Amino acid sequence: MTRPESIALILKRIQILGAELAKPELCQATEATKLFGESSSLDSMGLVTLIADLEEDIRQQYKISVTLVDEKAMSRLTSPFRSVHHLADYITLVVNDTKS
Amino acid sequence: MNSWIKIRWKSFSNQPALAGRGGDIAYSDLVTLWDEAVVDLEKLNLKTATTFGLIGNYSAATVVWMMVLEDAGHLIVPLLAGDEESSRKLSSAGATYLIFANSRTWNIKHQSNVEHQHPFVLELIEKKQSGVILFSSGTSGPAKLIVQNFSDLLNVHKSKRPHRLSILVVLAYDHIGGINTLLETLSSGGLMVIPEDKSPAKIIEAIERYKVTILPASPSFLNLLALSGLVTSEKIKSLHLITYGTEPMPETLLERIRLTFPGKRLKQTFGTTETGILRTESVGSGSNFFRFSDPELQWKIIDDELWLKSTTQIKGYLNTPNQNFTEDGWFRTGDRVEVDSTGNIRILGRMGDAINVGGNKLMPIEVESVMLDVPGVIDCRAFGVPNALLGHVVAAEVVGSSDQNHESLRASIRQFCRTRLPAYKVPVSINFVTSIMGDRLKKSRTN
Incomplete structure (x- = not known):
């Protein structure tokens, strides 16, 4: 998995989550968008939901x-x-570690 | 011996007693089989109370043997034919003889020589009363072994008047709910209707053909009937009463069932293997609140858990520590309940099923009830999964209708849940499955 793929x-x-939560600012998220804090x-529930969705995406796309x-x-x-920046780094690392 | 139930069966003479799988059986046939069973029992030349594994399913042979063994003060272990755990269950229950029962015939086989040592069993033997040994599966560990006073369970029905109602048996033969239905029906001259199998088509067919008036079932089973699309008012016109128990009933499912069975009375029942079936009254057909109407029963709620004290209650388990029983005779049911302002009770689920999301507690039924209201959701189950940020979060398994795209249904479920539930109750992950295997709340009672 490359970093741009992760981003x-x-x-x-x-x-998608921004649309579900009716938070337009999330729909325009960039690499600099803050995820927690x-x-x-x-909020914490939103973050947990985002992470769960990403885990599911990774499972489907990378079969891990x-x-x-x-x-x-x-x-x-x-x-x-x-x-987003930090999470992308982390996901790229975890996915590539798991695959190898 | 002259059992009151045999006298009653004689008086019902040619009235139908059993119908459906196994053919039609009249009460007079049961009396004939009773005499045959007594002859076979006498051949065994038993000097003391003995434990019999009664292997089969609902049939003339099993019901006759239950009554004959009760009358002679023996112990009964009802087991479903084909139960994969039967050999383990029989050895833990200590059965000396096995009766393999078909519809009207049986074979008796000597199993082992085991003496009853447990004080609960010896106490029954001393009182010359019969016991029924049942298994109650808990949330963990091996099934709990329970001996109920079978004579007491039967004698509860002695004062009831004959009714000739037709009752469909779908609850399991080896569980307290099934045994209670059997005793209730056959002590009152009713007709016990045994379906060919538990598929919705066979159930509806049996209701129509035998003019079934009472259907005791579980919420999951009623959901399957509702979703089959086979229920028409013409086919179920004989039905008066549907009773539901063994699992919590989500409000939205109750509404779905009400729409499927319009005009039929719906009643919540409550019982546990440990206490027997208790008399209850539902607040109304559209409410999953009920109250106990058993004069012999005391109940209280401690930390949201229902505690019971009843005359039909066991004193403890035969094979595990009795931590569910207090020294002063209360049985902790393990059921989490809610009480309304007038003292009516609603079952929320098992205590261990509560999910703690970052300090906020919820019960799976709260989420399930909302999810079942989403178009395209056929069945669902909510449960907690560990999460490093919040301790636990809510996850769900959903059976979606075949015309729904999973991704869009997942979004609709979450969207819908967000409008009805606080954020911590909204399922974080939703997986699609093909069936929930009939247990809405995985570790609900199996009685």
């Missing part, structure tokens, strides 16, 4: 099962859930 996957999911449009929210993710120095 595309996340942005597509955020847009004070200036984020997602990954867990994106676990102790490993939570204990990283820089949270992978800070922004």
Whole structure:
């Protein structure tokens, strides 16, 4: 999985979620969009839903099962859930690690 | 011995007792079979109370043997023919003889020589009363072994007046709900209708053909009937009463069932293998609230869990610690319930089924009830899955109608749930499956 593929996957999911949650700002998400924290449009439930959707997308597209929210993710120095940028880095890493 | 039930069966003479699979049987046939069974029992030359595995299904032979063994003060282990766990169950129950029952015939086989050591069993034997040994599957570990006073379960029906109602048996023969239906029907001169199988087509056919008046079933089973599209008012016109129990009933499912069976009375029943079936009254056909109307029953709610104390209740399990029973005689049902302002009760599910999402608790039925209202959702199940951010989150399995695209149905379900439920109750992940295997709430009671 390449990083641009990871970005595309996340942005597509955020847009769908933005439509579901009626949050137009999420529909215009970019790599810099914050996912969790004070200036984020997602609350903890929104983030959990986004992650679950992404895990399902990865399962279907790459035929592998990954867990994106676990102790490993939570204990990283820089949270992978800070922004789309950080999450893309993390997903690319986890997917490629799992595949190899 | 002169059992009151035999005297009653004689008085019902040529009235039909059983119909459906196994053919038509009149009460007089049951009396004939009774005498044959007694002859076979006497041949065994038993000096003490003995445990019999009664292997079969609803039939003239099984009901006659239940009554004959009760009359002689023996212990009965009813087991479904073909039960994969039967050998393990029989050895844990300690059956000395096995009766393999067909519709009107049987074979008796010696199994093993086991003496009854457990105080609960010895107590029954001492009182010269019969016991029925049942298995109650818990949320974990092996099935709990329970001995109920079968004479007491039977004698509850002694004061009831003959009714000649026709009752369909769909609840399992080896569970308390099925045994209660059997005793209720055959002690009152009713007709026990045994369907060929439990497919919606055969059930509807049996209701129409034998003019069934009462249908005791589970919510999942009624859902399958409703979704079959086979129910027409003409075919079910004989039906007066549908009783449902063994699982929680989501409100939206109750509404779906009401629309399928218009004008029929719907009543919630409640019972556990540990307490027997208890008398209840539903608030109304459209409500899943009910109240207990059993004068012998005490109940209370501790930390949302229903506690019961009844005269038909067992004192404990034969094979596991009795942590569900308190020293002062209360049985902790493990059922999470809700009480309304007038004291009516609603079953929400099993205590262990509660999902804790970041400190907010919910029961699966709250989510299921909403999901069932989404067009295209045929059946569903909600449950908790571990999540590193929130502790647990809600996940769901859904059976979708065949004309629905899964991706769009998933979006509709979540959208719909968001309008009806707080965010933490909305399923985070939704998987599509082909069946929920008949158990709406996976670990609900199996009685």
